[in-house]
Amino acid sequence: MSGGIISPSLSDIPCYSAAEIARDRALLDGKIVHAVAGKAWDDIARGSAYGTKSVLSITPEEIDRHPLIKDAGLLEERLGWKLSCLSSVNCRYGAVKIVGANALNRQLGLPRSRSTIVLMDKFTLLPLCLLDGTDISAARTASYATLVLERLLAPRRDVSVFLFGAGPIAEKIILALDRCHGERVREVLIRSRTVDSAIRLARSLGETVTFDIMPARDNRDLGRCDFVITASNAKAPVFEASEIGDATVLHLGGDETPPAHLERALRCGRVLCDDVAMVSRCGSQSLALHFSRKGTTLEQLGSVLGIRPITAIMDPSEIGQEKPVHITCVGLPMLDLYVAAHVYETLSGITNDSAGEATVAEATH
Numbered sequence: 001m002s003g004g005i006i007s008p009s010l011s012d013i014p015c016y017s018a019a020e021i022a023r024d025r026a027l028l029d030g031k032i033v034h035a036v037a038g039k040a041w042d043d044i045a046r047g048s049a050y051g052t053k054s055v056l057s058i059t060p061e062e063i064d065r066h067p068l069i070k071d072a073g074l075l076e077e078r079l080g081w082k083l084s085c086l087s088s089v090n091c092r093y094g095a096v097k098i099v100g101a102n103a104l105n106r107q108l109g110l111p112r113s114r115s116t117i118v119l120m121d122k123f124t125l126l127p128l129c130l131l132d133g134t135d136i137s138a139a140r141t142a143s144y145a146t147l148v149l150e151r152l153l154a155p156r157r158d159v160s161v162f163l164f165g166a167g168p169i170a171e172k173i174i175l176a177l178d179r180c181h182g183e184r185v186r187e188v189l190i191r192s193r194t195v196d197s198a199i200r201l202a203r204s205l206g207e208t209v210t211f212d213i214m215p216a217r218d219n220r221d222l223g224r225c226d227f228v229i230t231a232s233n234a235k236a237p238v239f240e241a242s243e244i245g246d247a248t249v250l251h252l253g254g255d256e257t258p259p260a261h262l263e264r265a266l267r268c269g270r271v272l273c274d275d276v277a278m279v280s281r282c283g284s285q286s287l288a289l290h291f292s293r294k295g296t297t298l299e300q301l302g303s304v305l306g307i308r309p310i311t312a313i314m315d316p317s318e319i320g321q322e323k324p325v326h327i328t329c330v331g332l333p334m335l336d337l338y339v340a341a342h343v344y345e346t347l348s349g350i351t352n353d354s355a356g357e358a359t360v361a362e363a364t365h
Contacts, residue, residue: 016347018132027346028139030146030176033339037143040338043090045311051088051333053278057081082284086333094120095337097133103233112167112233113137117340129344133336135168136343140335141252142172144274144310145229146180148250148327151313153227158186162222162247164238164256165231166192166201173231174201178209189225191216192232219243230256237286246323257286257326265326266305270319274310274329276302287328 021027043049058081084099101113115133120126153159161177163170170190177185188211192198198215206213222228223245230238231252241260249265251257265271273279273287280288280299291298298307310327312318319325344350 013127013129014348015130016132016343018134020347021132021135021343024346027343028135028172028339030139030142030172030179032342033139033143034146034150034176034180036338036342037140037147037335040090040332040334041147041311041314043338044332044334045314049088049090049334049337051086051337053084053086053282053330053333055282055284056083056085086331086336088333088337089122090334090337090341092122093128093337093341094122094125095333095340096120097137097333097336097340099133099137115336117336119337119340119344129348131340131343133340135172136336136339137331138168138172139176140339141169141231141329141331142176143335144252144327144329145173145250146176147310148248148313149177149181149184149227151316152248152319152325153184154316156226157184159184159227160186160221160225161188161227161229162216162225163188163190163229163231164192164234165229165253166190166197167231167233169231169252171201171205173229174205174209174213178211182210185211187212187214189214189216189221191219191238193234222247232256244324248325249327251285251287251326251328252331254284255286255289259286259290261324262287262290262326265324266307269322269324269326271305271307272310272312272325272327273298273302273307274327274332276307276309278332279328279330282330285328285330287326 026032040049081102086097088095095117097115097117099113099115103112105112115137117131117133117136119128119131121128149159163173174188190198190202190213195215195217202213202215219239222239222243225247228244228247229250229252232238233253234256236255237258238256239258241258241264244261249257277299279285280297282288283292288298291301
């Protein structure tokens with residue numbers, strides 16, 4: 001065939017494994033990913049990057065019948081069985097991320113969640129590469145934390161962070177906070193389902209970051225913290241509304257925030273989402289569940305109650321002085337796209353547009 005586009009076979013498409021991506025330590029450096037995500041947020045605001053997310057879950061009957069998951073009710077975390085598909089495009093690329101998650105994978109010695117990303121040319125939709133997306137997902141999720149601290153806690157130089165979770169996302173969050181805002185963070189307290197996992201994470205990163213990292217056995221110090229991040233797979237709220245002060249809460253997990261705290265934020269503070277419709281339709285996080293349990297939906301009532309997109313924090317004056325601020329993030333497909341494109345271009349030696357190059361170049365210094 002001459003004069004046309006020849007579709008490559010799968011054997012011709014480069015595949016980047018988790019090991020290859022991890023080999024270049026700077027590839028998913030928190031400061032670089034923060035800059036890449038910043039470009040994504042700019043394009044999202046302009047409408048040149050957009051996407052959608054779908055989540056498929058198995059039925060309760062299948063859970064009851066399956067021998068592997070017959071003891072799901074005994075788990076200390078959510079089973080969280082889901083098959084998610086995140087699709088997005090920008091001016092140059094398209095991407096699809098497939099996520100498979102199941103907490104009982106841990107009993108088989110497997111990760112709870114794995115991601116695979118197909119990066120494509122936008123207009124032809126021909127695949128350009130296949131990437132292990134697990135670390136990419138964790139790195140782009142961590143960029144929410146660096147964005148929120150940058151925008152909402154900008155004047156502070158001694159921020160105390162309370163982090164629920166001690167898994168891969170929690171690790172990426174700590175490293176990203178250090179790379180982007182190390183001089184402004186005084187301490188990070190880690191609380192996990194087990195004290196041992198919190199201790200292990202604190203020890204593994206203690207000599208890597210510039211601030212203090214301490215495992216927390218309870219929520220005793222939660223009330224004095226400025227920034228609370230939930231990045232666990234808990235199946236019930238991880239704190240009581242009475243335990244927390246006016247901290248900014250970044251909700252990245254499942255049903256982790258108590259209704260009373262959400263009601264307070266709706267009544268006298270600010271509630272934000274990375275995407276109201278996606279959070280509502282996903283229906284697995286505390287904010288969406290708060291509405292569905294009342295027989296309505298976040299999507300129906302969000303605008304009426306003043307729930308804003310996270311892009312409002314790009315101009316902190318839009319948020320005002322109302323406290324507490326609660327931010328629920330479902331994980332936008334567009335962030336996966338931009339980070340995946342950055343990985344692809346870096347590993348394959350492709351030169352992107354000058355604006356993108358400048359952004360990443362600045363982040364490396």
